[in-house]
Amino acid sequence: MMQKKTISDSTLVSDYIRGNESALGVLIKRHQQRLFSFIYSKVKDKDITEDIFQDTFIKVIRTLKKGNYNEEGKFLPWVMRIAHNLVIDYFRKSNRIPAFSTTDEFDIFSVLSDGNLNAEKQIIQEQIFADVRELVNELPDEQKDVLVMRMYKDMSFKEISENTGVSINTALGRMRYALINMRKLIEKNKIILVN
Numbered sequence: 001m002m003q004k005k006t007i008s009d010s011t012l013v014s015d016y017i018r019g020n021e022s023a024l025g026v027l028i029k030r031h032q033q034r035l036f037s038f039i040y041s042k043v044k045d046k047d048i049t050e051d052i053f054q055d056t057f058i059k060v061i062r063t064l065k066k067g068n069y070n071e072e073g074k075f076l077p078w079v080m081r082i083a084h085n086l087v088i089d090y091f092r093k094s095n096r097i098p099a100f101s102t103t104d105e106f107d108i109f110s111v112l113s114d115g116n117l118n119a120e121k122q123i124i125q126e127q128i129f130a131d132v133r134e135l136v137n138e139l140p141d142e143q144k145d146v147l148v149m150r151m152y153k154d155m156s157f158k159e160i161s162e163n164t165g166v167s168i169n170t171a172l173g174r175m176r177y178a179l180i181n182m183r184k185l186i187e188k189n190k191i192i193l194v195n
Helices: 009-017 021-043 046-066 075-094 108-112 119-138 141-152 157-164 168-188
Strands: none
Touching: 009 021, 009 046, 009 075, 021 046, 021 075, 046 075, 075 119, 119 141, 119 168, 141 157, 141 168, 157 168
């Protein structure tokens, strides 16, 4: 029995950019169900979901055609983020607050979230958390490790020192540089971390 080899998202994106229009069709078909379900879980309306889904791929096409897509093998998260931003735009424009349910994926921020947030604020807060996660991932590994241990694992600098095999002062220094670098990234990317 011969197995059909699945073409990666990044190959399909490259093919589309080079002029193979059908590659985009494959990408849309591949991620349609997940993206549609994601949007619907936020807006709870099939017609609005259809509109946002189409707007998402219009934005994807424009970005790819302009050559502004930064390929890092993360096509689906990038598309989901575009959809997420369009959902936020929809709420801002309509001032409509539907019933809201979170996704099934476990997230560290769900433990920290305020249960009293309305749907719009919840979505905006999720976007802020996604932005922060991206910023953390852009840090050099040594700084990222210290920041994650301190902020997410609630470890003391003494524990961080023991786990990383560096002095407490070095751990403190890495944390300081991590925060400085995050501030720079926030300014460079013009990210607004306010709910």
